[in-house]
Amino acid sequence: MDPSSASLRPREPRRGRRTAVTLSDVAAAAGVSPITVSRALNTPETVSEVLRGRINATVEALGYVPNRMAGALASAKTRVIPVIVPSLSNVVFVEVIEGIQETIEAAGYQMLLGSTDYDLDREAALASTLLGWAPPGVLLAGLRHLPRTATLLKNADVPVVEFMEYGARCIDMNVGLSHVRAGAVMAAHLLERGYRRIGFVGTRMRDDYRARQRYEGMRRHIAEVGGASDILFEYPWGPGQEVGWHALADVLAADPQVDALFFANDEMAVGAVLRAQRDGIAVPGRVAVAGFNGLPMSALVTPALTTITSPRKEIGKQAATMLLSRINGTPPVQRRIDVGFVLEARSST
């Protein structure tokens, strides 16, 4: 017996491997080389019309679906962009995401969505995993991250846009609005209308630092102007409307001096208005109510809700546009964009 025969025995195909149609299968069936098939698919104009037709027909006939991983590995290019947000159950992030999705899909990219549930450790883990897909860029919410997340992203050497709030220090690029200023503007509005004991109602204030920034902005403004006081109410997390619904009654019982409430978002503020309606509490007579975000619903309750509108979809579009221009080698016009906000003074204050 030839002792080398064992090593000449053909190997078993790797276990569990799916026998999908491959580029070479198409090439063989069409009577061309694999590379020509690759070109017919990726840069059709570089292949003669005859071959192109034959190849496309074969692709159809065999139901060939290119393996993106092989392609991405060989070309060192992916068209999948990770987007990291704290939460999907908050409409605000969903609208930003829609802006991102529209923009990057139009440019032929896809979105890989990750949600951190407001946990910075999860954010770090997500960033690490997602970078393993060698993305052309990264979009993530917020300017506050763990040091190792920032290091990871800087080392990755890809464009990064941090969106949602606008601030002085960012990893690479930034688009959003100043939540501190938003809080101050709302405080100014409430003071101007004569309210003197102003409460801020939020949930998860430890993690939701943007809400905390709005509170800070409000607090500082009130302190600077003088003649009025503020108070912070933190509520356990729950569906916005339910939180607002319960908070209204509890707050008025706990601190009867309160004459205005600035809620962390419109959902909560709407819940408060609905509760006031049911219990016959006069808004703004007994207590003024204000929200944040400018959701359509805020205009429909009675009384219509005073709120601050943030251009959420616009934030998403701008973030994606900045990222894409950097991916394509043309630096964006600005590295940091303040999209601003609008105070909608309505009848609830």
Place this chain on the structure above:
Amino acid sequence: MDPSSASLRPREPRRGRRTAVTLSDVAAAAGVSPITVSRALNTPETVSEVLRGRINATVEALGYVPNRMAGALASAKTRVIPVIVPSLSNVVFVEVIEGIQETIEAAGYQMLLGSTDYDLDREAALASTLLGWAPPGVLLAGLRHLPRTATLLKNADVPVVEFMEYGARCIDMNVGLSHVRAGAVMAAHLLERGYRRIGFVGTRMRDDYRARQRYEGMRRHIAEVGGASDILFEYPWGPGQEVGWHALADVLAADPQVDALFFANDEMAVGAVLRAQRDGIAVPGRVAVAGFNGLPMSALVTPALTTITSPRKEIGKQAATMLLSRINGTPPVQRRIDVGFVLEARSST
């Protein structure tokens, strides 16, 4: 001159390639073979404690991030599961997605989210692209797809769960509820309370066939029972509350006989209730209002809204669980699950 010298010249590195830290770099730095590094990372128990420690330290020191594409290509395994939904701006899908995310992340998988905007052509394109990432399974909303989408998914030879509605024919596995029955149940409720001219208000009824199924269920039930009539109102798409807000007044003007309205979802129904409040239209005295989904908000308006609660997060969890069990080789207990629904009869009807 040696004419062969040209071909001996070392090649340039491929253009654009990022010089990231690679598995071999770690191996060289740690003084072991690449495969040992791979094992230390993926199956730590198969590597001696000494080497494991040295390798982990080197990984840290070099900031190594494994290239998932190379890994996936070599092992023919990905841990990214595509999830295809019609829309992200509908809370309902977001809650299903949250259920999916929680479940698959706990099992070490990630979600690749695609939104079709209720367009079946986009769905087909998405399915094709996402299958190119050789996923271990696919989750998609709905039972209605283009023939080529179904073919694609069947040929891919991976487990597939269609979620949202429950029905007789599915590609592979199915979890959801019967929207036809939900419509019939609501019709029965409205008839029982004495309403005789029942309107259904929806948007995008051509694409949102689940809403259409609810209308069909309602219509047929009314026809079967007799003594009452139905009418369908279709409204241009927009934010739910705004649509309901406008619809209420328009419908009552267009068809004054209408004494009950079943809206395609709670947002619209809430909008209608808010409009009724503002304009002093008695609900349910002048017109009864019902919604669908059982959002928290439905219980907070005055009058509280009659609606049908669907277990959305549960649908996501079940869908993910079924998929995972098939991925792991253990067929799920059931291939089709009807999660049911609950009628919440409240004071708006």
Place this chain on the structure above:
DNA sequence: CTGAAAGCGCTTACAG
């Protein structure tokens, strides 16, 4: 316009 060779960064058997 078309193709043969090399390589992307990993993992899988197989062998010690």
Place this chain on the structure above:
DNA sequence: CTGAAAGCGCTTACAG
């Protein structure tokens, strides 16, 4: 417990 060889399915230069 550790390693040398082969291969996953593509694309990139280079050469005709």
